[in-house]
Amino acid sequence: MTVQSVPSVRIVEVGPRDGLQNIRDSIPTATKLELIRRLESTGLSTIELTSVVSSRAIPQLADCRDVLESSVVKRLISKSHLRLPVLVPNIKGLDIAIRHSIKEIAVFVSATEGFSKANINCTVEQGIERARDVASLALKSNIAVRGYVSCIFADPYTGPTPLAAVLRCVKELLDAGCYEVSLGDTLGVGSPLNIRTLLIYLLNNGIPLEKLAGHFHDTYGQAVANVWEAYSHGMRVFDSSVASLGGCPFAEGAKGNAASEDLVYMFHNAGISTGVDLSKLVETGVWISEQLSRTNSSRAGTALAATSKATLNAKSRPSKNSSLPWNFVSETERAQLHRSSVILNRPKSGNVLTASVISDLTSVVTDGSKGSQRQVLLYWDGPRKRE
Structure with a gap:
């Protein structure tokens, strides 16, 4: 494969935040920092570091300040080509991000009432207002803002999500100053047909695809197929997690994110550049799975790691x-x-x-x-x- 000088697709690695947040066993801060360091060494240009949230809400991320204060993160922040967003739920979280010289944050809203109440304890309208206030203050501090819309296809409490509800949230976040809005299939119930229908609807209602990203979970094994469908319609930014870490604490049964290894493998085999070293990414997936004593859920990552091990054994x-x-x-x-x-x-x-x-x-x-x-x-x- 001929790798282009400028990647055709941007992979947003969400493993350190979205991938780890639901794991109950406490993960040492040093392990999280080493994961971030290894991910950056693969060539990934966007890595979501953590979330400044209440330790009661998400105990796993209670060390968010320690992560942001670390020499590892400070060194990476100094690199101008990297995007290192931190998810913040409110003004208090933004203040902490500002104190740690964070250059980019992410705000989030739910497209549905049931999930909004369960996730951030407010209505959709209140969630939008909160995100708008955070984004406004962040922009005044020269901090870039990325947006998330969750439950784009279904809500675990209220059922299917109307297209108009997704459109409303996307418009509100873009109007609030988000440079990009990530569409989250929180339950992983979407199929390529759902992706096609939603993207065409958003395009027909004035939403440019270059302002959108895809964040697809793999509950029904459709994440990679959904990414390819979205790419075929012009989307070029996709969220994923190394070793397919992740899930959602508010959506019972929801599986992990699309695996970063699977996406990079698919794109590279299609001659599409991501700027990511796949072999290093596979090594990172194997490493973090071992650290967490969890099964590596990346199909490509598992297969490539096994092949690499067999080759090494054969050579010796x-x-x-x-x-x-x-x-x-x-x-x-x-x-x-x-x-x-x-x-x-x-x-x-x-x-x-x-x-x-x-x-x-x-x-x-x-x-x-x-x-x-x-x-x-x-x-x-x-x-x-x-x-």
Whole structure:
């Protein structure tokens, strides 16, 4: 694949915030910071750091101040090419973000009343007003603002979400100054048809696709398909989480986010640049899954990690069929290719192929070719004559 100099798709990594917030077991702050550091090393340009929320509401993020005060985050904030949004629910959260020199925040609203009440304990209108106030103050402090709209397809308490409800929230957030609004399928119930219908509706009502991002959960295994459908209609920004970490505490049964590894794998195989080093991303997914003692739910990440491990094992595994040193060359689904060299060592006689030499070579090739698919290379330098 030819990687373009400028990525065609921007992946917004939400693992450190959205991916971790629902895990009940306390995660050390050092682990969160190491995750952020590893994610940045993959080439991701947008990483959601944390959320400044009440420790009672989301205990896992009670260390948000420690994260923001860390040398790791301060170093990353100094890099002008990075976007490091912090989710803030209210003015108090914004004040904390400002004190820590955060350059970008995110505000959120629900498109539906039931989820809004359960999530942020207010009506949709109150949620919009709150987001508008936070965005206004943030912009005055030269802080960029990103917006989230949750429950774009369904509410766990009130059922299907009307298209007009999503349109209303998107318009309100854009009018409030959000440079981008992420559409969240919080329950993961959407399908490509739902994506197509919603995007066409928003476009027909004056919402430009370049102002939208997709945030799709994988409850029914549709996240990657939904991302591709949205991309086909012109969307170019997608939220995802390494190892598919995530879910929603207010939506019982909701699975994790679209896996970052799955999206990068899909786009790269389609010749679409993301600017992300997939191998490093896979390593990060394996690492954080081990740290959390959780199954890695990224399909591509799991498969690529297994293939990489098998390749490493094959390279170091000695042959059982021959004393020759075998070097791993390549691997297909059904076979591994190993190569060994046989060098004639009679330079004084010109490496002439005598009957005895030919007999020895025949034995070497017959013995060495047993087992899985292998190649034996014969290096010969000398005249083709017999003594």
